[in-house]
Amino acid sequence: MADIEVTSTCEEGYTTESVINGEWELVVDALSNDGPSPNEVLAADYASCYIPALRVAADQHGYDDIGAVEVEVEADLDEDDDLEAIAFHVEVEESLGDDEQEIVELGEDICHVHSALRDELHADIAIESGV
Known part of the structure; x- marks a missing residue:
């Protein structure tokens, strides 16, 4: 099974x-x-996978509760309606301090959708914490 x-x-x-x-x-x-279209579902699925991965990454860096996390996804399509680029703007309620970039990268490593996508389509992630 x-x-x-x-x-x-x-x-x-x-x-x-x-x-x-x-x-x-x-x-x-x-x-x-x-x-939603398949591309819209994929964009939402990617963010829905990345958020808990980011939480796990933050927890592994000693941040027990990072509060609310919101991801705004922007995805660009080419002339054939294929996904060409994905960008995340991540807002985290609590500050991640100097560990912010390491947590972002560990979140990428943990996220199963990130791992499944070709490198050219991995989200370009911008993060703001302590907002």
Whole structure:
């Protein structure tokens, strides 16, 4: 049995309904009419993976509670609608002091989505802590 099982169905058009591990439902629409597009989902998924990875990285550097974390994602598409660039602007409620850049990089190493993407598409991450 696989660790992750997804059943994706498209009855017509460009909208796909997926059931993840028999429990979670996700609607993705290539045209962004009935749900987010695959690229929009990927951008959100990347940020959703990076936030807990950043928390783990901060914890490993002795920051027990970094408070609220918000990531604003900007993604650029080429003329074929392929993702060309992704940038994160990360705001962390508590200050990460002199460890900030090391925590960012460790968060990248921990984030499974970051590891899965080709190097050219890894997010360019800017962070502000203590905001």
